[in-house]
Amino acid sequence: MIKNTLKDSLQKSIELIDVNLTLKGPSGNVNILHNISLSICEGSSVAIVGPSGSGKTSLLMVMSGIERVTSGNILVNGEDISTMDEDQLSVYRRDNIGIVFQSFHLIPTMTALENIMIPLDFAKIENSYTVANEVINNVGLSHRSHHYPSQLSGGEQQRIALARSFAVRPKILLADEPTGNLDNENSKHIIKLLFSLNKQNMSTLLLVTHNSEIAKHCDRIITIEDGHVLNDIKS
Template identity: 50%
Template sequence: MPDPVLSLDTVRLSLRSNAGEVEILRGLSAHAERGETLGLIGPSGSGKSSLLMIMGGLERATSGRVHALGQDLTAMNEDALARFRRAHMGIVFQSFHLIPTMTALENVATPLELAGHKDAFGRAAEELDAVGLDKRKDHYPAQMSGGEQQRVALARAAAPRPDILLADEPTGNLDGATGEAIMDLLFGLRDRHGATLVLVTHAPELTRRCDRVIRLEDGRIAGEGATAEAAE
């Protein structure tokens, strides 16, 4: 097997609560190949979103190792992780996480400016065009529908041309027709930029479009296969 873009080796995650320590992930090992679309499925509370956050360096594993593009994320401090994400990762959340006081164009351009991109606003405009928001660039999030806000979030994630695209329930807050359009855009961005896509989803229609799926139950891998049915 060639070197994977993402690999996790015996990853555990424990969080403290009033009732004591809670084990969220229980020694998971997994990988994602270059250009692959990997779906993370399973019941609520199974650890899917936590696993995705660990892949993105947004949550630190209690033990185990996480490698991305040959770099050991578990050995990086917060500043190094932020720089790595900015250079190599795009992340799409269910709740959009747009800055309300910025226009669509500014929301997409800001991460590019922070990364020192010479034509941040030009690139941002290009990505908004690609998701069908060429006429909404100067609108604020509150002036947009949920589907439009998710399109802005997709454009923001894709603008740096990431090697790895992570999506946490990207259609979870959207109606069926809008969610389907977002799915098409998400896979289009993957194809256009050649990124490895890892997504958390409960949507069977989204899972069927993945190359491979991992099913989680109670913080463990309960199955893995080329389709949702194979992983169940």
């Protein structure tokens, strides 16, 4: 079964097969994801929606390899990340994944430009300074390059976080409510950026959102409820 899926998945970006996630809570084990099977095509945009606590963030965490599945397999371009050790997983993340969280996770003691240079340096990209300058320009913030996160507005910090995630042109971008803390104007700007970068880089976008208008912009909407896939609609 896995062999066949392996062959099929070569054209697919991400394949989840019977994924289960159980974590230890204060009062025993909690079953968080139940038998999730999904195929996500390369370059597509997928909205992940569902009530609070339904498992959306957990789903992104297992796809990034930050959280290990309890059972099941996750194939990314045919490679099974569920059997990788920690070193292999960190290389997988470096080479494939960009993550944008709801809170920006910028390093406070580094300037905007230095924050963007982190993944570039980690990936040993030689002209990281030039690339970081290009990327900061793409998000319209070159005039803020030498500012520290505390000197930037929430919207600006999120644009820097987005620039940092996209700097290495990851094949897969995981965005967990990236506009959750922003006002309407800044949200629109971030979403526009996400979709234009998704198209320019042909990267696969998985976007957790509570906003149905934003979800409708995606190629596909997956609804998670109580750790199950409730609905999977192509738009």
